[in-house]
Amino acid sequence: MDDLIHRLVRKYRTNCPFELADALGIHIRYADLGSATKGLYFRKLRRRFIVIHNGLIPEWQRFVCAHELGHDRLHKGISRFFMEEHSYFRPGKLERQANRFAVALLGAGQPIESGEPLENYFMRIGIPRELVHTDAL
Incomplete structure (x- = not known):
């Protein structure tokens, strides 16, 4: 996963997910997804959203x-x-992988400093505070 992120950031010269999505031809839309869904990814007619x-x-x-x-x-x-992870089930493998990808992407080029608490590092790279002490990562 680290190599994939490194290649993406090097090729497109950014770790901004919005800029990367645009460069990769992925369409971003905003909608009211209800109280339990923060986002979704899908393909339709060879287009990615x-x-x-x-x-x-x-x-x-x-x-x-x-x-x-x-x-x-x-x-x-x-x-x-x-x-949202408000159920009795732990996040699935694919969800944890996508979360780890997000953290690695957003932290690309900004390594954790020696002795820096994880919460401070997450705040510095823009990871929502709610994710610091969860099993979602």
Whole structure:
């Protein structure tokens, strides 16, 4: 996964998920997705789409875009929903992979400093605070 992210960032000279999606030809849309869904990724007629819940704050929109971009890069041909984890089930393998992709992408070029708490690092690279102490990563 690190090599994939490194190649993307080097080729497109950015780690911004919105700019990467645009460069990769992925259409981004915003919609009210209800209270449990933050975003989704799907393909239709060979076109790729990321839909982000329009009620999210910018920090979450950026993370969700990076997460859904992870599905595009890691899980070809599988449409996925990024759902709130308010159930009795742990996040699935594909969701954890997409979350790890998002964190690695958003942190590309900004390594964690020696002794830096994870929460501070996440805040510095724009990861939503709610994700710091979860099993979603």
